[in-house]
Amino acid sequence: MLAARDLKAGYGHVPVLHDVSFSLTKGETLVLLGRNGVGKTTLLKSLIGITTPTSGEILLNDENVTGWAPHKLAYAGVAYVPQGRGIFGKLTVEENLLVGLRSRNDGRKTIPDEIWDMFPILRERIDQLAGTFSGGQQQILALARALCGAPELMLLDEPSEGIQPSIVQQIGDLLKTFNQDLNLTVLLVEQNLELAKRSATRCLVMEKGRISGQLSKEDLQDEDKVFKALAL
Ligand SMILES: Nc1ncnc2c1ncn2[C@@H]1O[C@H](COP(=O)(O)OP(=O)(O)OP(=O)(O)O)[C@@H](O)[C@H]1O
Numbered sequence: 001m002l003a004a005r006d007l008k009a010g011y012g013h014v015p016v017l018h019d020v021s022f023s024l025t026k027g028e029t030l031v032l033l034g035r036n037g038v039g040k041t042t043l044l045k046s047l048i049g050i051t052t053p054t055s056g057e058i059l060l061n062d063e064n065v066t067g068w069a070p071h072k073l074a075y076a077g078v079a080y081v082p083q084g085r086g087i088f089g090k091l092t093v094e095e096n097l098l099v100g101l102r103s104r105n106d107g108r109k110t111i112p113d114e115i116w117d118m119f120p121i122l123r124e125r126i127d128q129l130a131g132t133f134s135g136g137q138q139q140i141l142a143l144a145r146a147l148c149g150a151p152e153l154m155l156l157d158e159p160s161e162g163i164q165p166s167i168v169q170q171i172g173d174l175l176k177t178f179n180q181d182l183n184l185t186v187l188l189v190e191q192n193l194e195l196a197k198r199s200a201t202r203c204l205v206m207e208k209g210r211i212s213g214q215l216s217k218e219d220l221q222d223e224d225k226v227f228k229a230l231a232l
Pocket residue numbers: 011016034035036037038039040041042043083
């Protein structure tokens with residue numbers, strides 16, 4: 001459903017991504033592992049149109065979407081939850097979710113019941129300002145807001161970063177639901193190996209702006225293979 005071909009991107013004259021190629025099949029939860037600064041966020045930003053690739057192609061369902069703006073990609077079914085979550089702290093839970101609806105291409109203006117059913121904590125706190133939430137609760141809200149856009153593909157940048165273990169566990173449960181019940185395709189950047197192991201149907205390893213290796217779901221359970229792939 002998504003493919004990158006020989007993607008190059010960077011900031012100013014500084015190149016970060018060097019000929020990145022990979023593809024993602026519908027229904028996969030592909031985890032992208034790699035140390036700090038190897039270009040994982042830059043890759044996600046290039047895929048969602050925040051950073052414009054200097055060369056290469058991005059294909060979404062076989063359509064060339066290279067250079068498309070983020071809102072156009074959102075209408076096409078791609079959701080993005082950035083590192084740091086990007087929720088609106090001065091808006092309530094409900095208002096944050098209503099913003100999420102704007103990414104839909106069916107014009108729906110009401111929050112689907114399934115969202116409230118999947119996130120009972122948000123229903124309980126519907127009028128609470130999102131800025132009063134803990135980091136973990138904000139991450140849950142960010143995932144719910146992304147789902148409000150009815151995406152086919154979700155790009156998640158380190159959802160477990162700085163979050164308490166019980167909520168990381170909840171995020172792992174949600175990712176399972178996304179994969180098994182919603183048939184959502186997910187590209188997950190993650191440094192938390194436990195969450196990666198639980199969620200991944202496949203894993204790519206990135207090093208210095210390149211895809212340096214690939215691990216299967218089974219490989220991920222083998223610590224030696226993972227450490228070797230990450231050169232730890
Ligand atoms: N806005 C920016 N301007 C200039 N350089 C940047 C910018 N954002 C990132 N970089 C640089 O690009 C390189 C890749 O950063 P990126 O954030 O993509 O890596 P990452 O693998 O996601 O790291 P982390 O896990 O720390 O988020 C780093 O050297 C970083 O310093």
